[in-house]
Amino acid sequence: VVQLLVRLTAPPDRVGELVRALRVVMLPAQMERGCTSTQISADVERPEALCYREEWRTERDIDRQIRSDRFARLLGLMETASEPPILEFRFVSATRGLDYVAALRGRSDGADEKS
Amino acid sequence: VVQLLVRLTAPPDRVGELVRALRVVMLPAQMERGCTSTQISADVERPEALCYREEWRTERDIDRQIRSDRFARLLGLMETASEPPILEFRFVSATRGLDYVAALRGRSDGADEKS
Numbered sequence: 200v201v202q203l204l205v206r207l208t209a210p211p212d213r214v215g216e217l218v219r220a221l222r223v224v225m226l227p228a229q230m231e232r233g234c235t236s237t238q239i240s241a242d243v244e245r246p247e248a249l250c251y252r253e254e255w256r257t258e259r260d261i262d263r264q265i266r267s268d269r270f271a272r273l274l275g276l277m278e279t280a281s282e283p284p285i286l287e288f289r290f291v292s293a294t295r296g297l298d299y300v301a302a303l304r305g306r307s308d309g310a311d312e313k314s
Numbered sequence: 315v316v317q318l319l320v321r322l323t324a325p326p327d328r329v330g331e332l333v334r335a336l337r338v339v340m341l342p343a344q345m346e347r348g349c350t351s352t353q354i355s356a357d358v359e360r361p362e363a364l365c366y367r368e369e370w371r372t373e374r375d376i377d378r379q380i381r382s383d384r385f386a387r388l389l390g391l392m393e394t395a396s397e398p399p400i401l402e403f404r405f406v407s408a409t410r411g412l413d414y415v416a417a418l419r420g421r422s423d424g425a426d427e428k429s
Contacts, residue, residue, distance in 0.1 A: 200404075218358050238357060238365075239357070239358045239359070240355035240356060240357050240358060240365055241355060241356060241358055242353060242354070242355050243333050243354045243355060243356055243364070244354070249358070250353075250355055262418055265414075265415055265418045265419060266418055266419060270415075270419075271419075274415070285411075286411060286412055286415070287409055287410070287411055288409065288410045288411070288414055289315075289317075289404075289406045289408070289409050290406065290407050290408040290409070290410075291404045291405065291406055291407070292405050292406070292407035293404070293405040294402055294403065294404050294405070295402070295403045295405075296400075296401060296402055296403070297401055299380075299403055300380055300385075300389070300401070303377055303380045303381055304380060304381060304385075304386075
């Protein structure tokens with residue numbers, strides 16, 4: 200799994216506008232093969248601090264996206280941010296769930312085994 | 315880097331209450347050695363869909379946290395969610411920034427090299 204994370208802070212009066220523009224970038228990604236999730240979120244303390252996320256199955260999947268026009272638009276939106284934006288790719292080598300918690304804590308804490 | 319991600323949906327009238335409870339769990343983490351970031355965010359489409367995140371430098375750092383009382387409280391909060399919550403640990407093997415974009419797209423698209 201490869202995560203794309205963009206942190207960008209909107210000028211306070213333009214949060215809605217930036218969210219709409221990010222959505223235009225995000226929606227076509229959801230149709231692409233290899234895209235496992237997308238999300239636009241905001242820090243609960245600072246609603247103008249937005250996080251844009253995409254997750255892709257493989258490095259090859261995301262490499263193709265980076266070359267797309269859609270991605271150029273995302274880079275353009277980063278330039279409208281009111282603070283220096285951050286863009287990161289994270290290569291995830293392993294994922295674990297509640298089983299990992301159970302292994303470390305034992306199973307006596309009442310945590311449901313949902314994963 | 316190890317990420318902890320908890321997705322939990324608050325009952326609509328209890329979003330503020332859950333955010334405050336998550337903050338109580340989060341703040342002590344920020345004092346711990348090995349904690350590189352924490353965040354509580356909400357989906358911009360669904361403000362009741364909360365994401366709680368912690369990032370730790372090493373597996374050992376997070377293992378200690380999982381055994382803590384603080385973590386037991388987080389597990390307890392998951393049980394108050396109005397939809398089945400998701401808890402995931404993600405082991406990040408590599409991180410890249412705008413240099414990766416530049417390598418794939420060439421440097422002609424005007425993206426600043428900030429990373």
